[in-house]
Amino acid sequence: MSKLILFTGLFVSLSAGALEFQSGVPMDIQKQMIQDLDFFYSVSGEAVSELHKNVFGDVSGSDYKKFFESRVSVVGAGTCGSASAVACVWPGVSSGGTHTDNMFITKNYTKLSHPQIARLMVVYHEARHTEDENENWPHIDCPTPYLDENGHDRVSIWTQTPLQGLPGCDETPIGSYGSSVVLLKNIQKYCVNCNEKVKMDAGIYGDDQLERITNAEAKKDLQRDLY
């Protein structure tokens, strides 16, 4: 009898539209991720920036849903190789076809106290990495030295190690970090059904991600489009 319950429990999983959760993903994480995505899928915007239009479409829930679900089909549980990681994709890992479409979520998704916007930023960043046709928008090595305006080492948002020489930067305005800036700054500026806190958060995290863009031209493109 207990085995039967175990088997039953093993196959219980939630589904968020086209998104499928593997049975190893704890129920609280599934629920939280569905709640987060449901919020994004309900967003409505009064305008859109050019870069956002090119990457995501309009500032609208239906376009955010299309973007995410056309890239990620299956969500599994994982550690992503770091104690502080929240999510990851492994290029080449798919749910059966040849296209990268698996995302792994760690226990940190619900364990750590991040704003909802930060959780969504991470999963959309990872969704960008599924794009095999764009070589998965790889990070580039940060310059050495990589200093902020005060002459301090810039450090990783997620691991605090100095970023210099590490693949934690972006040289394009629409890669994984750049697209996060585009997404969040558009939410901050144009979302009409986001509350004040969410818009404030989108600004905080969008501005922070901009620091990962090391190519001067790419940074200028973002600033022209979003600031």
Place this chain on the structure above:
Amino acid sequence: MQKRKKIYSAISTSLILLGLIFVLQRQKTLVSEEVNAPIPTTVSPQLEIDDQAPSFSTAVTVIKKPASNWNQKTNLLIKLLENKNDNDPRYDSELKVLEENDKAEFRKLYHGLKPEKRNERGTIVFLLGRNIQSVNDLEFFREVITEPKCLSMTNCHISENTDDITLIYPQVMALRMLKTNASLKPEIQAILRVASTNPDPRISKLARVSVGSSNINK
């Protein structure tokens, strides 16, 4: 008839066995996946309020109050924080305007929350930041900005080699809310000057930008 029953029975047994084999094989596959990707443990979604230790930022000891002893707005806030839906419209309706007693309770709640509750703490800073009306309100922001740095998302007191911006989320929120507040300018600038010497470069930079670098040392 008896023979037919036996055939049906054999078929049923075979089907059950096949189903069992399928389930066991599926389980085996899942287990092997789990070896490569350990399954996280579940975490209670309940909001943890630290009722034992003194507050992270002040020496005030917070007594955990039962829900019935908080006022209506604080109970609503606790409920919203537990729901983890940051876009709840009630943040902009019921919790938009705060009376003095609401603000006092929110500050108490902030100090009672475990320091690792970065989003919850930052949310309270945000709500109080929309209701700055007097110099007394600013003292809380000075406290938040000068808190010891939270060193990791799992334990603020132990360095875990992490520097997520969420670690300074309450401080960044405090600075942004002060920046958007046009009243009490001299008092706010005094706090920003303190923040401009914060060891975290992101906080000090934000403070300098907020107050304007030309005014910072005046």
